[in-house]
Amino acid sequence: KKTLCxxxxxxxxxxxxxxxxxxxxxxxxxxxxxxxxxxxxVLFLGMYLVTVVGNGLIILAISLDSYLHTPMYLxxxxxxxxxxxxxxxxxPKMLMNIHTKRQSISYESCITQMYFSIVFxxxxxFLLGVMxxxxxxxxxHPLNYTTIMQPRLCILLTIIPWVLSNIVAxxxxxxxxxxxxxxxxxxxxxxxxxxxxxxxxxSDTMINxxxxxxxxxxxxxxxxxxxxxxxxxxxxxxxxxxxxxxKWKAFSTCASHLTVVLLFYGTIVGVYFFPSSTHxxxxxxxxxxxxxxxxxxxxxxxxxLRNKDIKGTLRKLINRKTSxx
Ligand SMILES: *[C@@H]1O[C@H](CO)[C@@H](O)[C@H](O)[C@H]1NC(C)=O
Numbered sequence: 519k520k521t522l523c524x525x526x527x528x529x530x531x532x533x534x535x536x537x538x539x540x541x542x543x544x545x546x547x548x549x550x551x552x553x554x555x556x557x558x559x560v561l562f563l564g565m566y567l568v569t570v571v572g573n574g575l576i577i578l579a580i581s582l583d584s585y586l587h588t589p590m591y592l593x594x595x596x597x598x599x600x601x602x603x604x605x606x607x608x609x610p611k612m613l614m615n616i617h618t619k620r621q622s623i624s625y626e627s628c629i630t631q632m633y634f635s636i637v638f639x640x641x642x643x644f645l646l647g648v649m650x651x652x653x654x655x656x657x658x659h660p661l662n663y664t665t666i667m668q669p670r671l672c673i674l675l676t677i678i679p680w681v682l683s684n685i686v687a688x689x690x691x692x693x694x695x696x697x698x699x700x701x702x703x704x705x706x707x708x709x710x711x712x713x714x715x716x717x718x719x720x721s722d723t724m725i726n727x728x729x730x731x732x733x734x735x736x737x738x739x740x741x742x743x744x745x746x747x748x749x750x751x752x753x754x755x756x757x758x759x760x761x762x763x764x765k766w767k768a769f770s771t772c773a774s775h776l777t778v779v780l781l782f783y784g785t786i787v788g789v790y791f792f793p794s795s796t797h798x799x800x801x802x803x804x805x806x807x808x809x810x811x812x813x814x815x816x817x818x819x820x821x822x823l824r825n826k827d828i829k830g831t832l833r834k835l836i837n838r839k840t841s842x843x
Contacts, residue, residue, distance in 0.1 A: 611709065629694070699720065
């Protein structure tokens with residue numbers, strides 16, 4: 519591989535002059551104007567803190583209150599954990615680069631960042647599917663809920679997303695490591711995102727793109743099919759309930775989940791399926807911001823603002839803390 523890469527490099531350098539081998543990448547970020555960068559710094563720092571605190575509170579509330587040790591909340595805690603991790607792969611490095619006015623990221627860090635950004639987005643996706651399945655059992659088979667949702671199954675349903683997402687990320691990373699990077703090391707992005715790295719490579723990326731397409735499509739469609747199937751059953755079950763109050767109760771347990779799902783898939787559809795006048799590079803960046811920053815930030819709001827149990831636990835926690843002082 520080394521000789522192949524240097525052959526490609528020499529081939530290019532015949533036209534372009536100086537010989538470089540890439541040991542680091544440059545992340546151009548979202549803007550190169552100083553004023554806009556300062557604004558982005560404040561904005562992303564704010565979103566980062568909100569995400570970490572919001573999701574942290576959810577994990578805290580769920581782990582401290584044994585009332586909330588039900589499958590639904592344990593999955594939710596897992597989602598919050600994935601959200602904190604997801605935003606932590608990209609935003610702190612971006613903030614540091616703006617702060618120190620440097621754009622570089624080492625080759626190894628770049629690959630690591632790409633690996634974990636894939637892992638956590640894929641986990642998020644699968645957990646949404648798992649949570650839909652949980653609501654499906656709760657509403658469509660309420661009498662069998664406890665027998666179906668055994669602790670063993672719950673643990674399995676949280677481990678599967680982790681295993682699958684690591685397999686996906688490993689596949690992409692191993693394929694990426696086969697590629698050569700020649701003289702251009704500038705990523706017009708705020709983190710090392712797989713698609714931008716592929717664009718930068720001077721090797722043939724046909725196989726990588728094909729794998730990205732196939733894996734990406736199955737990672738999106740499989741959970742989405744699960745969610746769709748669950749919600750069809752849920753809607754049918756809700757329509758059968760005769761009392762308005764019962765209908766509302768059943769619906770409200772799903773409403774928060776449905777909001778997250780719509781946000782998540784709305785983003786995918788909006789960004790990738792409606793190519794508008796925006797430049798493809800900008801579209802990728804907008805998509806990345808929505809996936810890695812906005813969705814993780816919104817999740818706690820959507821759940822805790824609508825959820826009496828979590829609000830109650832947090833209130834109890836705060837009261838206990840203040841009465842101890
Ligand atoms: C994730 O879910 C598993 C089982 O469903 C649970 O044991 C674990 O505590 C959860 N993780 C977090 C961070 O809450």
